[in-house]
Amino acid sequence: MAIRWLDRNETCLLPPEVRKKTFKEYDLGYTINQLLDECDRCIFCRDYDKRCKAGCPVGNDIPVFIDHVEKGDLIGAYKVLLKTNPFPAITGRVCPQERLCEGSCILTYDTVRKKKNKGLAVGIGAIERFIGDAIRISGIEIDEEIKPDTGKKVAIIGAGPGGLTAAYYLRKEGHEVHVFDALPYIGGVMMYGIPPERLDRSVLEWEEKRLRKMGIKFHLGVLVGRSITLYDLYKDFDAIILATGSGRGKMMGIPGEDLNGVYTAIEFLTRVNMMKAYKFPESATPVKLGKRTAVIGGGFTAVDCVLDAIRLGVETHLVYRRTRETSSARDVEWDHVAEEGAILHWLTQPIEIIGDENGNVKGLKCVKMQLVEDPNGGRPRPKPIEGSEHIIEVDSVIFAVGQDANPTAYEGVKEIQTNKWNNVDVDDHFRTSWKGVFAVGDLVNGGDTVVRAIAHGRKAAQYCHEYLTTGEWPENWEAHPKPWTL
Amino acid sequence: MATEKSVLSLLDKPKVVGKKQVSPRGYFMEIYLPLVANNAKPGQFVTIQATEMSARQPMQIVDTNPEKGTFSILVEAYNRSTVELVELFSEGEELFNVEGPNGKPFPVEKYGTVLLIGHGWGAGANYPIAKALADAGNEVYIAIVGGSRENIYCESEYKQLFGEDKVSVYTEDDEYGKEGGVVQALEDFINEKGQPDLVVFAGGASHGEMLAEATKEKGIKNLSLVPSLMLCTSGLCLTCRVKVGDKMVMNCIEGPYLDGNQVDWKNVTFRTGYYWDLEKESLEYFLNKLLPKLKRKKEKKQNQ
Numbered sequence: 001m002a003i004r005w006l007d008r009n010e011t012c013l014l015p016p017e018v019r020k021k022t023f024k025e026y027d028l029g030y031t032i033n034q035l036l037d038e039c040d041r042c043i044f045c046r047d048y049d050k051r052c053k054a055g056c057p058v059g060n061d062i063p064v065f066i067d068h069v070e071k072g073d074l075i076g077a078y079k080v081l082l083k084t085n086p087f088p089a090i091t092g093r094v095c096p097q098e099r100l101c102e103g104s105c106i107l108t109y110d111t112v113r114k115k116k117n118k119g120l121a122v123g124i125g126a127i128e129r130f131i132g133d134a135i136r137i138s139g140i141e142i143d144e145e146i147k148p149d150t151g152k153k154v155a156i157i158g159a160g161p162g163g164l165t166a167a168y169y170l171r172k173e174g175h176e177v178h179v180f181d182a183l184p185y186i187g188g189v190m191m192y193g194i195p196p197e198r199l200d201r202s203v204l205e206w207e208e209k210r211l212r213k214m215g216i217k218f219h220l221g222v223l224v225g226r227s228i229t230l231y232d233l234y235k236d237f238d239a240i241i242l243a244t245g246s247g248r249g250k251m252m253g254i255p256g257e258d259l260n261g262v263y264t265a266i267e268f269l270t271r272v273n274m275m276k277a278y279k280f281p282e283s284a285t286p287v288k289l290g291k292r293t294a295v296i297g298g299g300f301t302a303v304d305c306v307l308d309a310i311r312l313g314v315e316t317h318l319v320y321r322r323t324r325e326t327s328s329a330r331d332v333e334w335d336h337v338a339e340e341g342a343i344l345h346w347l348t349q350p351i352e353i354i355g356d357e358n359g360n361v362k363g364l365k366c367v368k369m370q371l372v373e374d375p376n377g378g379r380p381r382p383k384p385i386e387g388s389e390h391i392i393e394v395d396s397v398i399f400a401v402g403q404d405a406n407p408t409a410y411e412g413v414k415e416i417q418t419n420k421w422n423n424v425d426v427d428d429h430f431r432t433s434w435k436g437v438f439a440v441g442d443l444v445n446g447g448d449t450v451v452r453a454i455a456h457g458r459k460a461a462q463y464c465h466e467y468l469t470t471g472e473w474p475e476n477w478e479a480h481p482k483p484w485t486l
Numbered sequence: 487m488a489t490e491k492s493v494l495s496l497l498d499k500p501k502v503v504g505k506k507q508v509s510p511r512g513y514f515m516e517i518y519l520p521l522v523a524n525n526a527k528p529g530q531f532v533t534i535q536a537t538e539m540s541a542r543q544p545m546q547i548v549d550t551n552p553e554k555g556t557f558s559i560l561v562e563a564y565n566r567s568t569v570e571l572v573e574l575f576s577e578g579e580e581l582f583n584v585e586g587p588n589g590k591p592f593p594v595e596k597y598g599t600v601l602l603i604g605h606g607w608g609a610g611a612n613y614p615i616a617k618a619l620a621d622a623g624n625e626v627y628i629a630i631v632g633g634s635r636e637n638i639y640c641e642s643e644y645k646q647l648f649g650e651d652k653v654s655v656y657t658e659d660d661e662y663g664k665e666g667g668v669v670q671a672l673e674d675f676i677n678e679k680g681q682p683d684l685v686v687f688a689g690g691a692s693h694g695e696m697l698a699e700a701t702k703e704k705g706i707k708n709l710s711l712v713p714s715l716m717l718c719t720s721g722l723c724l725t726c727r728v729k730v731g732d733k734m735v736m737n738c739i740e741g742p743y744l745d746g747n748q749v750d751w752k753n754v755t756f757r758t759g760y761y762w763d764l765e766k767e768s769l770e771y772f773l774n775k776l777l778p779k780l781k782r783k784k785e786k787k788q789n790q
């Protein structure tokens with residue numbers, strides 16, 4: 001049969017005029033016929049473990065679940081996924097697939113010969129999402145096989161994707177699993193950061209029910225490092241998994257950051273997405289952007305802030321010091337927010353936030369930049385253009401310029417070795433320098449993706465299970481020199 | 487913070503077990519949550535989200551009862567979330583979420599003579615600190631200050647513990663006790679007993695600001711609860727950021743008691759006022775729309 005290089009099925013999006021007025025998910029996913037047709041495009045590469053599977057951080061057996069779908073067995077497909085990834089409905093939505101599985105699909109790139117191919121990748125993400133959603137809304141209860149109780153207790157700190165995944169696989173081994181989080185909800189960044197228009201909260205709620213049904217215990221509202229200490233937990237548990245992320249908001253250190261109307265991305269997103277400020281005053285938590293706002297940054301956090309701000313009905317400016325091409329968000333995402341009315345300012349560097357006499361933001365002073373060659377051969381660097389100062393009139397400013405470590409859980413715990421970014425050092429088994437304590441996710445690599453945290457969580461669960469079974473711990477523990485490659 | 491009891495034995499769902507109204511807007515609430523009752527140190531707070539739709543509200547821990555697994559807070563119900571708390575919750579009802587104990591414990595040391603000034607709910611906030619400082623061998627004096635008599639709290643509790651002569655009461659409208667605010671309380675104290683070695687303050691930001699001006703000028707050490715806005719109360723969002731000297735401090739995990747002479751109070755005062763208009767709107771919505779609905783629902787349930 002001829003290879004279908006280009007006729008990829010694209011998911012259906014709500015039209016810009018509709019989606020910019022609602023916090024409902026705007027990507028509607030595949031229809032059942034699109035699903036079946038897209039599965040038909042996979043050519044079932046024999047060496048898929050060097051291709052799509054190698055591009056997926058959790059190593060999903062992609063053609064295997066696609067084959068199940070083609071045979072009309074969604075439950076079987078879901079079970080294939082669960083072996084490597086407990087949350088397909090989530091990853092199917094939020095993975096940057098073009099850089100991961102789909103970027104390694106033979107139709108678009110030959111990973112073995114290392115050369116570009118002429119086609120478009122199989123829509124792996126949308127297929128995966130369909131499988132997860134189908135099980136979720138079918139009402140079918142998939143029985144999770146859980147081994148008999150081992151009598152061992154594990155404490156997991158942080159209910160983001162890393163912690164939840166570790167909890168899932170450790171519980172399956174029969175251990176008693178307790179998950180602690182400071183916030184009143186599970187999900188970590190998936191709850192307070194990623195907006196509901198990209199990840200419907202009903203997905204998170206369903207996953208939480210599944211995990212609770214497996215017997216995993218959640219303790220929400222416990223700030224480790226203040227409410228209890230790691231030492232308290234060390235005394236009571238047989239092993240600990242740290243999964244507290246690296247999510248502290250950040251600003252730039254320019255004048256005017258203490259004015260009213262200045263937000264970190266984390267504050268803004270938490271107010272809107274977790275505390276539901278978009279339902280104010282029914283929800284008591286307010287957010288106040290005024291008529292116009294400026295979002296500073298060029299990554300997916302910036303995109304998320306723009307999506308939320310537009311949905312709040314605010315004129316939204318995006319300000320980034322580099323170009324659209326050199327930003328880390330996807331091109332289509334900029335197209336999407338531009339269609340929704342966002343005003344994009346490329347090569348623009350903020351230098352000061354201007355306030356009025358009452359201490360409220362009234363403008364963002366910027367300079368225009370130009371890209372110049374890096375003499376050392378790195379990527380071109382932005383350089384200010386003299387005399388290009390100008391003011392963008394706004395009532396609020398949102399900083400989406402990256403996150404810092406959040407060391408509250410392990411600060412002052414000298415048994416745990418940290419690196420120069422204040423994240424936790426681990427070896428290749430996700431072991432920290434303290435016997436019985438593991439660490440996963442953003443906390444280890446300083447900030448990556450949901451699926452990377454899931455990959456860590458699964459591997460750490462396996463190593464932690466080995467430790468609980470054998471009690472073995474290396475005598476000469478050594479930190480992995482490149483933790484971001486784990 | 488090391489606990490004798492295992493962590494797991496202290497975890498439970500938070501529940502209101504007692505509510506006592508002491509003034510038109512002032513309520514003491516007793517909450518069951520063994521983790522807080524056992525682990526709280528003087529100066530720490532809890533963050534209460536009363537219902538799924540409520541805001542997260544920091545509240546100082548006034549007293550603890552580890553045997554019963556309870557702790558108490560003093561709520562001055564002015565804004566949406568505090569009004570929700572006192573209107574919707576009575577004995578036996580579960581709260582949506584309580585996070586804590588939170589914040590850094592107050593640095594209890596031997597300072598010498600200490601004057602603790604509490605404005606409004608701040609009198610409750612200072613209560614466990616006063617006890618701990620006295621236990622640590624300090625000479626402890628208390629000033630309870632309020633806009634009017636309605637905002638005077640814990641007077642008898644303090645008097646019982648420290649004696650009548652150690653406790654003075656001030657109202658800004660001169661309705662009760664001596665006339666004046668937080669600065670008057672400090673000045674009277676200095677005239678009578680000389681400069682204290684430490685002033686501790688808790689209450690609204692504008693009072694903290696006035697008091698800090700006085701302590702700075704006189705060179706008196708000042709540790710003040712900074713009532714900044716808060717959101718995550720776990721060191722993520724930077725909503726609570728406060729300038730202390732030339733440093734940016736996250737009040738939720740480094741405070742709430744900070745070096746009052748170094749705090750940029752002007753900034754705290756104007757930033758805490760940012761949502762003023764929306765808070766009014768939110769309270770009105772609650773009182774006129776949500777509360778009647780919730781009350782009807784509750785009555786129906788009780789009648790069944």
Ligand SMILES: Cc1cc2nc3c(=O)[nH]c(=O)nc-3n(C[C@H](O)[C@H](O)[C@H](O)COP(=O)(O)OP(=O)(O)OC[C@H]3O[C@@H](n4cnc5c(N)ncnc54)[C@H](O)[C@@H]3O)c2cc1C
Pocket residue numbers: 094095096157158159160161162163180181182183187188189190193194222223224225243244245246247269300301304406407408409410440441442443447448449450451453720
């Ligand atoms: C706005 C935004 C959008 C993003 N969008 C995407 C996307 O589309 N796709 C993608 O793949 N990735 C995305 N990412 C990145 C991704 O969310 C993270 O890489 C991932 O969530 C990391 O997971 P984690 O389990 O390590 O930690 P987190 O998700 O950060 O969870 C950590 C948890 O630990 C808790 N915690 C922290 N300290 C303590 C403590 N002391 N005591 C108790 N609990 C504590 C926190 O409350 C939190 O719930 C995004 C990130 C942001 C900020």
Ligand SMILES: Cc1cc2nc3c(=O)[nH]c(=O)nc-3n(C[C@H](O)[C@H](O)[C@H](O)COP(=O)(O)OP(=O)(O)OC[C@H]3O[C@@H](n4cnc5c(N)ncnc54)[C@H](O)[C@@H]3O)c2cc1C
Pocket residue numbers: 531543544545546547559560561562563564565568606607610611633690691711712713714715716742758759762765766
């Ligand atoms: C660490 C910390 C601990 C805290 N502990 C406590 C506590 O133990 N008990 C407690 O009650 N609060 C406490 N608070 C304050 C509480 O969280 C609310 O912020 C507070 O109840 C609202 O008062 P506000 O001054 O911030 O007013 P806003 O939230 O700005 O005010 C809301 C409305 O109430 C009005 N208002 C507020 N106070 C008064 C007043 N005294 N007289 C007249 N009108 C008023 C304002 O004018 C405004 O309209 C604490 C805050 C922090 C940061």
Ligand code: SF4
Pocket residue numbers: 055056057058059060062085091092095097100101102124125128451
């Ligand atoms: S988990 Fe993410 S990277 Fe892996 S196959 Fe699914 S969508 Fe692709």
Ligand code: SF4
Pocket residue numbers: 041042043044045048051052053062063104105106107122124
């Ligand atoms: S690389 Fe692409 S075509 Fe090959 S098995 Fe994977 S998804 Fe199918």
Ligand code: FES
Pocket residue numbers: 715716717718719720721722723724725726727736737738739
């Ligand atoms: S309230 Fe979020 S960092 Fe302090």
